[in-house]
Amino acid sequence: MTDSSAPTVYVETYGCQMNVSDSELMLGKLSAAGYVPVDQPDGADVILVNTCAIRDHAEQRVLGRLGELKRHMKKDSVMGVTGCMAQRLGPQLLEKAKHVSIVIGPDGYRALPQLVDGARRGRKSINTTFDLEEHYEDFTPRRFDKVKAWIPVQRGCDYRCTYCIVPTTRGSERSRKLDDVVRETHGVVAEGMSEVVLLGQTVNSYSDGTHDFADLLRAVGGVPGIRRVRYTSPHPNDFSDRVIAAMAEVPAVCEHVHLPMQSGSTRTLRRMLRRYSREGYMECVEKIRRAIPGVTLTTDIIVGFPGETDDEFEETLSAVREIGFADAYTFIFSPREGTPATRMPEESFVPADVASHRLQTLVDTVRTASRARNMGLLGTRHEVLVEREAKRGEAMLMTRTRDFKTVLVPGDASMLGQYLTVELTGTTGSTFTGAVVRERMPLPMAG
Numbered sequence: 317m318t319d320s321s322a323p324t325v326y327v328e329t330y331g332c333q334m335n336v337s338d339s340e341l342m343l344g345k346l347s348a349a350g351y352v353p354v355d356q357p358d359g360a361d362v363i364l365v366n367t368c369a370i371r372d373h374a375e376q377r378v379l380g381r382l383g384e385l386k387r388h389m390k391k392d393s394v395m396g397v398t399g400c401m402a403q404r405l406g407p408q409l410l411e412k413a414k415h416v417s418i419v420i421g422p423d424g425y426r427a428l429p430q431l432v433d434g435a436r437r438g439r440k441s442i443n444t445t446f447d448l449e450e451h452y453e454d455f456t457p458r459r460f461d462k463v464k465a466w467i468p469v470q471r472g473c474d475y476r477c478t479y480c481i482v483p484t485t486r487g488s489e490r491s492r493k494l495d496d497v498v499r500e501t502h503g504v505v506a507e508g509m510s511e512v513v514l515l516g517q518t519v520n521s522y523s524d525g526t527h528d529f530a531d532l533l534r535a536v537g538g539v540p541g542i543r544r545v546r547y548t549s550p551h552p553n554d555f556s557d558r559v560i561a562a563m564a565e566v567p568a569v570c571e572h573v574h575l576p577m578q579s580g581s582t583r584t585l586r587r588m589l590r591r592y593s594r595e596g597y598m599e600c601v602e603k604i605r606r607a608i609p610g611v612t613l614t615t616d617i618i619v620g621f622p623g624e625t626d627d628e629f630e631e632t633l634s635a636v637r638e639i640g641f642a643d644a645y646t647f648i649f650s651p652r653e654g655t656p657a658t659r660m661p662e663e664s665f666v667p668a669d670v671a672s673h674r675l676q677t678l679v680d681t682v683r684t685a686s687r688a689r690n691m692g693l694l695g696t697r698h699e700v701l702v703e704r705e706a707k708r709g710e711a712m713l714m715t716r717t718r719d720f721k722t723v724l725v726p727g728d729a730s731m732l733g734q735y736l737t738v739e740l741t742g743t744t745g746s747t748f749t750g751a752v753v754r755e756r757m758p759l760p761m762a763g
């Protein structure tokens with residue numbers, strides 16, 4: 317029975333899965349301190365906005381949202397900004413948004429209850445100190461999802477891609493102990509879930525000093541009750557033979573790899589400091605495909621990076637055609653203050669109209685190829701996990717195959733978390749519709 321006098325907290329999350337996982341940690345920490353999470357900002361005692369700094373657009377959106385959220389505040393409500401934008405801007409945020417009283421970076425959530433209590437007594441505070449030991453091991457995440465669990469296995473990043481703000485906002489790379497990740501995975505199964513997504517900026521460079529990512533995949537995949545293991549985001553350079561062998565040999569590891577390419581041109585990759593060439597990336601794709609036939613690949617690509625010529629862009633298109641990605645997250649280069657790319661010669665910056673045109677050409681190229689491939693899959697049968705009720709229309713469920721296809725099937729919320737066999741009946745090009753062939757009851761609980 318919720319204590320109605322208990323203070324309430326509303327958390328709004330922007331950005332990547334790592335931020336979603338951090339919001340779950342923050343809600344767990346505050347719940348343990350007596351705060352009651354609510355899913356609407358109206359009248360909440362505490363409003364936290366967990367932010368992303370990956371593109372300027374993301375930050376502008378948050379600044380606008382902070383203004384909107386002010387209208388939902390009671391006289392004594394407090395508002396805090398957390399995450400990468402908080403880490404990047406720190407005290408500037410208290411200037412830009414006077415109604416904000418707490419600014420906390422990704423390593424500062426341990427002090428959250430004290431800082432929130434202080435703010436409720438009128439004290440403003442900033443905590444953007446990096447803590448390279450911090451993994452919030454004693455926090456109990458309050459998970460948003462009831463079907464799959466985000467499990468952070470690493471924080472920070474040691475790469476220095478010239479366009480990326482993450483090393484500045486999340487610090488250098490450090491990994492959790494394998495035993496702690498396995499302990500959390502047992503907890504996830506006990507909560508009734510059978511799928512985990514391992515999170516890290518370059519998750520496959522995981523190392524706790526004794527174990528590497530291959531060990532981690534085998535250990536997590538071996539937990540009774542775990543049927544699906546996914547991970548994001550890997551770096552092409554960290555797919556060692558050991559890691560690829562584990563991906564191929566551990567039954568729970570799903571046949572999907574999100575493999576950021578960023579560009580298909582070695583010259584552009586060099587200016588991005590991605591530390592691999594076009595050939596190196598292609599080799600990585602080949603190694604993965606040899607070990608896991610039929611594996612689905614998706615990717616991230618940036619167009620309009622400073623100095624990108626028509627020929628270099630054409631190399632990106634030819635790589636996309638050659639590899640045949642199932643899908644791609646595509647972006648126009650966004651200069652981030654403090655990143656080396658912003659110090660590249662002014663004249664090397666790609667005009668906005670050229671960049672937009674390239675983006676459209678790229679999107680069309682990816683979609684045309686994936687649509688043709690997906691049309692060829694109609695009539696095939698797949699195991700899916702029911703993840704949530706579909707946004708579009710009623711009595712439709714959003715389900716996911718092992719190789720990351722989205723399939724909409726008829727059904728209701730009582731089927732969440734179930735595994736079904738479906739036959740693909742239609743496609744929009746990226747999303748499928750399906751008919752349930754046979755319902756497979758979820759495996760009995762572990763332990």
Ligand code: SF4
Nearest residue numbers: 473475477480482517
């Ligand atoms: S690998 Fe590169 S793009 Fe990815 S988080 Fe690290 S610095 Fe950023």
